[in-house]
Amino acid sequence: GAVVSQHPSWVICKSGTSVKIECRSLDFQATTMFWYRQFPKQSLMLMATSNEGSKATYEQGVEKDKFLINHASLTLSTLTVTSAHPEDSSFYICSAELAGGADFGPGTRLTVL
Amino acid sequence: AQSVTQPDIHITVSEGASLELRCNYSYGATPYLFWYVQSPGQGLQLLLKYFSGDTLVQGIKGFEAEFKRSQSSFNLRKPSVHWSDAAEYFCAVAPNTGTASKLTFGTGTRLQVTL
Numbered sequence: 001g002a003v004v005s006q007h008p009s010w011v012i013c014k015s016g017t018s019v020k021i022e023c024r025s026l027d028f029q030a031t032t033m034f035w036y037r038q039f040p041k042q043s044l045m046l047m048a049t050s051n052e053g054s055k056a057t058y059e060q061g062v063e064k065d066k067f068l069i070n071h072a073s074l075t076l077s078t079l080t081v082t083s084a085h086p087e088d089s090s091f092y093i094c095s096a097e098l099a100g101g102a103d104f105g106p107g108t109r110l111t112v113l
Numbered sequence: 114a115q116s117v118t119q120p121d122i123h124i125t126v127s128e129g130a131s132l133e134l135r136c137n138y139s140y141g142a143t144p145y146l147f148w149y150v151q152s153p154g155q156g157l158q159l160l161l162k163y164f165s166g167d168t169l170v171q172g173i174k175g176f177e178a179e180f181k182r183s184q185s186s187f188n189l190r191k192p193s194v195h196w197s198d199a200a201e202y203f204c205a206v207a208p209n210t211g212t213a214s215k216l217t218f219g220t221g222t223r224l225q226v227t228l
Binding site: 042098107 | 145147149154155156157158159162164203207212213214215216217218219220221223
């Protein structure tokens with residue numbers, strides 16, 4: 001079946017640095033991917049829709065200059081958290097669009113010190 | 114705007130007992146409906162989904178869900194819970210126009226199973 005991977009699975013960084021998270025579709029092409037964030041013991045909130053070859057569409061309240069999304073190929077979308085701060089610490093999960101639903105990656109745990 | 118409500122934040126059941134997790138949605142038309150399970154620190158696994166047709170949907174791991182249009186509900190059930198079912202369960206919806214991949218999630222129900 002369809003498989004989506006994320007890298008890294010966890011990352012710790014210092015405040016003020018930038019962190020890049022990769023989301024790959026391993027055995028299929030994904031024109032559209034989605035990025036969610038999940039705070040501890042909370043639900044998943046959609047951050048943005050990543051479209052191959054075009055700009056991402058951000059949900060209301062998500063800072064597009066802080067969360068840079070690039071979808072340069074049909075199998076890779078990246079989320080870069082720029083100038084990370086402790087409040088950006090969260091679990092970031094991507095998904096790839098499939099007919100009849102979505103396939104989710106395993107998530108990336110970001111901790112900003 | 115569409116929304117999903119899971120009234121029960123935390124449920125505890127004994128192993129072997131039956132389970133029902135509630136999900137209600139608010140949307141102009143019947144959306145696509147999903148149930149996902151998440152183990153601690155892990156990603157999401159799809160249990161089942163409803164798009165149309167038979168309102169009783171069978172999923173993996175012995176789970177089923179029933180869509181009730183009159184109640185705007187899509188409750189998840191399992192006749193006999195196993196200890197390995199302990200996890201967080203999320204109900205989700207997607208608009209029935211366009212992609213079924215852009216999901217709005219409920220707040221989740223944490224299931225604890227006692228032996």
